[in-house]
Amino acid sequence: MCGINGIISGTIQDKEARIKAMNSRLSHRGPDDEGQWVEGVAALGHRRLSIIDLSEAGHQPMISACGRYVMVFNGEIYNYADLRQRFNYPYRSQTDSEVVLAAWSEMGHKCVELFNGMFAIAVWDKQEKTLTLVRDRLGIKPIYWCHTPEAFCFSSEIRALTTSNLISGKLDEASVVDFLRYQTVQAPDTILKDVHLMVPGTILRYELSSNQTGVETYWSPFRAGKKTPESYEEVKREVRRLFFKAVERRLVADVPFGAFLSGGIDSSAIVGAMAKVSNRQVDTFNITFSEDDFSEAPYARHVAKMHKTNHHEIHLKPEDFLQMIPDALAAMDHPSGDGPNTWVVSKMTKEAGITMALSGLGGDELFGGYPIFNRMVTLEQRKWLWHLPLSLRKAAGKALMALKPGVASTKVMRLMTMKNYHFEEAFAISRQALMDPQLAGILRSSSLPEHNPVRWLRQNKVNETGEVLSRVSVAEMTTYMQNVLLRDSDQMSMAHALEVRVPFLDHELVEYVLSLPDAFKRPVTPKKLLVDSLPDLLPDYIVNRPKMGFVFPWRDWLKGVMHDFADQRIRTLAQREMFYEPGVLDIWHRFLKGDPSVTFSRVWPLVVLEETIRSLGQ
Incomplete structure (x- = not known):
């Protein structure tokens, strides 16, 4: 795992100094090595966190054997060993990075369709004078970019772009509203006016001669196909096979590794699979609190004992957390309503000597773990309510708010006052923090911008994705998961040079589950399909425990x-x-x-x- 930077400009003369400054700003992401490459109009920078092949042979920027391509790469390609045999290339290292470069040398950017992993790739073509950026399918690794009159530049973090002194650093007021609504800013926007976040599953190409950018999509969950399996037994077998394969792929590393263990279904499944396929004892990490209502320690202990892990409990007092808050907020590259949680567990895990950890992130989105899944099914079944007079619906909403005031009633009131029922708008309301009337009371602006999740889901025709549960999965993955959970996971773990891998977001597993009919996925019990597929890993004590989520x-x-x-x-x-x-x-x-x-x-x-x-x- 690493940090990458780049500047393409025909007018800026001090690119080397700027790229060094950007590298320095990303030192926390890659403490093991750094490198710069500057030639003519192009400058690339890299900070390295060594995970596979710890030798100097993995130094970046990396130049292809033919001399045409220069690459900086952040991430992991889990099937790199298989791909290595496919390309006739004079390898000089055992890294997955060089396999990416070998594939690119033969196939160009089309090679990304072969990769299973998480990645942010930047390749400068010295012959064509073009820069190509690629972001992984699910958005696990970020690439921020900006295009100013002076230059095109990119980085793993916004703060490195501001360090380049090539952007204004001005807040975007529409994005501030987006943040207050949803505790984040939806890609491709960011909190800054002139900085963009690449959308997952896309390829961005910048051409120096025309000074133009173009973007194409190579993968999208909105395009998930549909399967009709013969039986539920067949589905369970395939989910189990793909899940174990995803976990096993993510255990390839030349450094100590472990897992976050809350004692919930997702992390327990990950740890159980690790224990079965790994040839070493698994290290597990759990945060405990003085406040018993928030402590998941007993459940985590049960799973750790079940799989004989080397279990670490990290007890957190309010005073400890208060001392950490300034550092956690300082590590936040982009504002988020949820980031310090991940910062703390990453810090403790790294201090225990672990460089790579597996996380259960993505399980809720894929297997219907949030209440919104059943709620959206119910709303779809009751669309007839929106044929009732608006005045009647308003009255019902007001009565509910008077009877049971709170966030849930406020959202029901907002749903009832929609002119017509729309999946996209109903979903966005469920994820909104401050509602628009509340925002109108704290902002001076007389009007509020469009809701970005609604625009995004309509633009991508989410209603054509599949049945209701798949639509909710796709909506969750492309809004809340990508722009809150994954962004937090990246910026807060990399603040401690800790690599986090997410088996539930293996794209082969994701594609399969999204393709299934709702009949196989309906969460009549917690994440029923996942639990039924892994009965040996998920005892009733864990499955039927109260769902808490990782909250402080x-x-x-x-x-x-x-x-x-x-x-x-x-x-x-x-x-x-x-x-x-x-x-x-x-x-x-x-x-x-x-x-x-x-x-x-x-x-x-x-x-x-x-x-x-x-x-x-x-």
Whole structure:
């Protein structure tokens, strides 16, 4: 795992100094090695975290044997050993990076369709004077880019782009609204006006002669096919085969590795499969809290004992977390409402001597682990409600809010006031943090921009993806998962030079599960298809436990030990030009008083946003 940088410009003369500065800004991503390559209009930089072939032969930027291509690569290609035999190439290392370069030398960018893995690839073609960027199918590894009058540049992180002094670093106000709605900014936008995030499964090509960019899609979950298996038994066998294959592929490493273990279904399945296919004892890591309501320790201990892992419990007190918060926020390359959770577990895992860890991220999205799956099925079955008069629906919504005030009732009210039922809008409402009336009360703007998830899902015709459960999976994967969970996983784990691998996002497993009819996937019990496929790994004690998710006791902490920290930042944000101060402070005070419609996830993003603005020097 690494960090990559690049600048293409025919006018900038100090590209070498700039690329070195960008590399230095990414030192946390790659402490093992660094390299620069500068020739004519192009400059490429690389920071290396050595995982496969730890020798100097893996140094990047890497130049092809023919001398035409120069590459920087971030990620892992899990099937590289098989691909290595396919290409007649004078290899000088045992790295997966050189296999990428060998494949590119023979096939050009079409080779990416052969790769199973997570990757961000940049290749400069010295002959054609073109730069090609590739992002992996599910968006596990990021590539940020900007195109200014002076240059085209890219990086693994936004902060390296700002270090280049080639971008303005100005906030995009529409993206600020997107962040407050959804605790992130949806790709291809970012919090900055002139910086973009490559969409997963795409290839971007920049041509120097025309100074133009073009983007093509090589893979998309929106294009999932449809299968009609013969039986449920056949489906279970195939899910099990693909899952074990995905885990086994991700155990290839020349460094110590382990797994995050919450004791939930997803992480327990990962650890169980690791224990079966690995030839060494598995290291597992679990965070415990003083607040018993948030501690998953007993479940994690059960799984660890079951599979005889070398289990590590990390006990976290509020005071400990408060001390870590400034560093966690400083490590946040792009604002997120959920990042510190991953920062803490990554820090503790790395300090235990682990360089690579497997995570259960993606299991909920693929196998229907969130309540929204059944909720969306119910809404689809009750579309007739939107044929009732709007006045009647409003009255019903208001009655529910009066009877049971809170976030859920607020969202039902918003659903009831839609003119017509639309899958995209209903899904977006379920994922929204601050609702539009709340935003109108804290922003000075008289109008709010379009909802990006709604636009994105309509643009990609999510309604043509398949049956309801597959549509929800695709919507979750391409919004919340990619733009919150995976972004957090990358930036917060790499802050500690820890590589995180996600077997549930093996594209072969994803394609198969998305192709299945709803009849095989309906989560009548928690993640039924996954559990039925792995009965030996998932005992009833784990399957039927209360679902908690990996969350910290934010509500208690923000009202207690973290109150002053949050209060100071929220008050500063409230005074900024974009915000209406009384409205912001009202949201904060209502949270502190226990208003059920203002949960911690509505106020914590305000703290994060202020930290982001400060980090930009604004």
